[in-house]
Amino acid sequence: MVRPARAHNLDPGDAMKAASAGTSKAATMLLPAPTEPKSMLTRRALLAAATAMSFVGIVMGVMPSARAQGADAATSFVDATGKALVATVNGNGSADQKKQALRTIIDRDVDVPEIARFCLGRFWRLATPQQQQDYTLLFHQVLVNNITGKIGDYKGVVFALGHSSPRAGDVAVGTVVTRPGNEPSRVDWLVAMASGAPKIIDIIAEGTSLRLTQRDDYSAFLSRNNNNVQALIDAMRRQTVQPS
């Protein structure tokens, strides 16, 4: 209980975050202004002026506020997902019940097909549609197995939200995850807002990206197997059959 508070105290970005939250609020307040003259005026010139003003409004006001809203939405999304994960891992259910619950959370909050495509990298285009389909299905299975296989290690885990930052069109939400008997570790959740509903597309633990590591693993495997996507699919199938 003490740890998250201390993590916040140490955070040098807090003051900055508070400041930027202030500006985005101010921007939202400015928003309705450009739409008012539009309803009162009929002449073309003034209409054009109003349009120009609303354009300025978009540039000055809507963009930053939309981005800030995206960051807020991503943060509360990660908060909800994280709480659901922690509740499941620390819950009382049997191992099978927990696995089922985790699978539900993954299917709801993680964009598995997108991560799968990313991890295959340039080989995605070289694969046949059938291979793409097989691969995505297996990838989903492997991912779920890998995550549910770690339940035991995470018993008693707590997490604290940090600050979020935009990253190349997506939002990276920072958290500090503490497992009992381990140093607190920094985990960033990369959230894509593009499809409307927020979806997790990467988890970056202590600076190491899950999907990048996975892509390097697959690409090394492929380059040692004549760039044959079918070999990768077969290897993944053996992975899912093996009891882990």
Place this chain on the structure above:
Amino acid sequence: MRWFKLLPIVGAFSVAIGLGGCATPPNPNDPGAVADARETNDPLEPTNRVFYAINDGIDTVLLRPVAVAYRYIVPQTVRTHVHQVLSNIDSPILLANDMMQGNPRRAGDTLMRFIVNSTLGVAGVFDVATDFGYPAHDTDFGITLALWGLPSGPFLFLPILGPSNPRDATGFGVDIAIDPFTYVGKGTVVTALDYSRFGLAAVDARAAVLGDLDKIKQQALDPYATFRSLSRQHRDSVIMDTREDTRATVPAWFARPAPTTSTQATP
């Protein structure tokens, strides 16, 4: 053990060195493959893989079992304090690097940690300094070189030391040269303490990643490539954190209480 039983190991080393270990160059007509090779930056891959296999073997028969036993026999609390003692002994190396990196705040943290934890913390057993507002950090000469603008160079997998590169391997050597304990005394007791320190540090470090390493080896299709990717990403992120640590030199508790937050703003 008869000497000839060592032959396979010696053989493996000589084969590795003899190969001169150059990876097969990528097909120049395949831009994707060329880009991959450039990104991987592992021209010595065949040699590196041999050393990876050797290290993995040593780890499986020696280091991992010891780490498992250490974790099993020694309670969590004791292991934490052992880790703190080992970190405290490393403080002089840290301080030198903080200073060479031109980060007075970090140097101050390290110096105060060393003074407070060596005295109040009873030779580093207890980490009192963190509660006093001097948080721990880790650094080394490889990071110092990176901040000085030296690129990492190609990937290297070194015997015993594991994933590295020319820059970080140099840093490792320089850190040993910086360490004052390298030059302390000459005698059986000192030597014994020195070896136990390094042995314990190895076990401590290995035990900390016990579960993670097992999982990676079990789940990766190509563990070598996965470790290569992980170590490089992690290293880059530590360097970035060091570069971005621009906290004000005056600690928050020392700053006069002010009505606004402007005094705490970083330059």
